[in-house]
Amino acid sequence: MAKRRQLYEGKAKVIFEGPEPGTVVQYFKDDATAFNNKKKGTITGKGVLNNRISEYLMLKLADIGIPTHFVRRLNMREQLVREVEIIPIEVVVRNIIAGSLAKRFDMPEGTPLPRSIVEYYYKADELDDPMVSEEHITAFGWATPPDLDEIMSMSLRINDFLTGLFLGIGIRLIDFKLEFGRVWEEEQMRIILADEISPDNCRLWDMNTNEKMDKDRFRRDLGGVEEAYQEVARRLGILPESGPGDMPGSDTMQ
Known part of the structure; x- marks a missing residue:
């Protein structure tokens, strides 16, 4: 082979x-x-x-x-x-305060947000993936305003669906990261979901105990x-x- x-x-x-x-x-x-x-x-x-x-x-x-x-x-x-063609933006959808959001605003983890928040981060490990605004994204040519509208719409739909799916098995979807890419179909550009969706890029807590069921157990040396x-x-x-x-x-x- x-x-x-x-x-x-x-x-x-x-x-x-x-x-x-x-x-x-x-x-x-x-x-x-x-x-x-x-x-x-x-x-x-x-x-x-x-x-x-x-x-x-x-x-x-x-x-x-x-x-x-x-x-x-x-x-x-x-x-x-x-x-x-990966768009060099990580899209983070947050439903409940945790992780860097809790640290950034000195808020207790586990506090529900009044509505879901969508954040953008520039994919660059050497820069520690800095948070960016829509202005940065469009000014630097990483995506156009219509691209961002489509990404935002898809991200919120994904969040609604996954939140319900996980609740059905006793898990709260705290936040998660998405990546999108471009494909060309008959000379037309289309934006599609790429990368993966797993406990590596989702925060998942048991609905009854708030036990962490994701990579935070590795990040924080929690074991299990x-x-x-x-x-x-x-x-x-x-x-x-x-x-x-x-x-x-x-x-x-x-």
């Missing part, structure tokens, strides 16, 4: 050349990072779980008309996705990180039957 060409390696995923034109393969790693790569570690089986969780959520979003880059899952750690990811997958009904860890051949490049 020919070795595939690696296109990019990020903190949590590796991107390989795809088998079909206009596609790439997204490989989910067990590597964990926090604070813009200042803290590093491994969460055993994370890549397997995030692959399944993101697949599940992307398909659910596609069902309600959200265009995504997801094509199909290839194996335990890999997805076939559409190749997109693998178990938290497994519990999210279990409640979604997608925990791999042979367990959360690597299955035989799960690391095989296909």
Whole structure:
């Protein structure tokens, strides 16, 4: 089997050349990072779980008309996705005060916001992903005003849907990060959801106990990180039957 060409390696995923034109393969790693790569570690089986969780959520979003880059899952750690031109903006949707928002305004974590807040951050690890305004985004040419209108509309729809989905399994969606990309279809540009949706980029709290069920357990050395990811997958009904860890051949490049 020919070795595939690696296109990019990020903190949590590796991107390989795809088998079909206009596609790439997204490989989910067990590597964990926090604070813009200042803290590093491994969460055993994370890549397997995030692959399944993101697949599940992307398909659910596609069902309600959200265009995504997801094509199909290839194996335990890999997805076939559409190749997109990533817009260099991280979109953060916040429903409840937590994390940097709590620190920035000296507010207690867990305080519900009067309405959902959408924030934009420039994707640049070397700059610690600074917060930016719509003025920055349009002035620097990262996206146009119509692009931002579409991104905002999709982000709020995604938030409404995911909030309800997670509430149905006893989880509060505190906040989450989205990334979007551009694709061209018959010379028409379209913005679609890209990257992943998983406990790596969502804050998820148990509805009854407020127990954290996401990467904050790694960031804050709370322990039980693998178990938290497994519990999210279990409640979604997608925990791999042979367990959360690597299955035989799960690391095989296909």
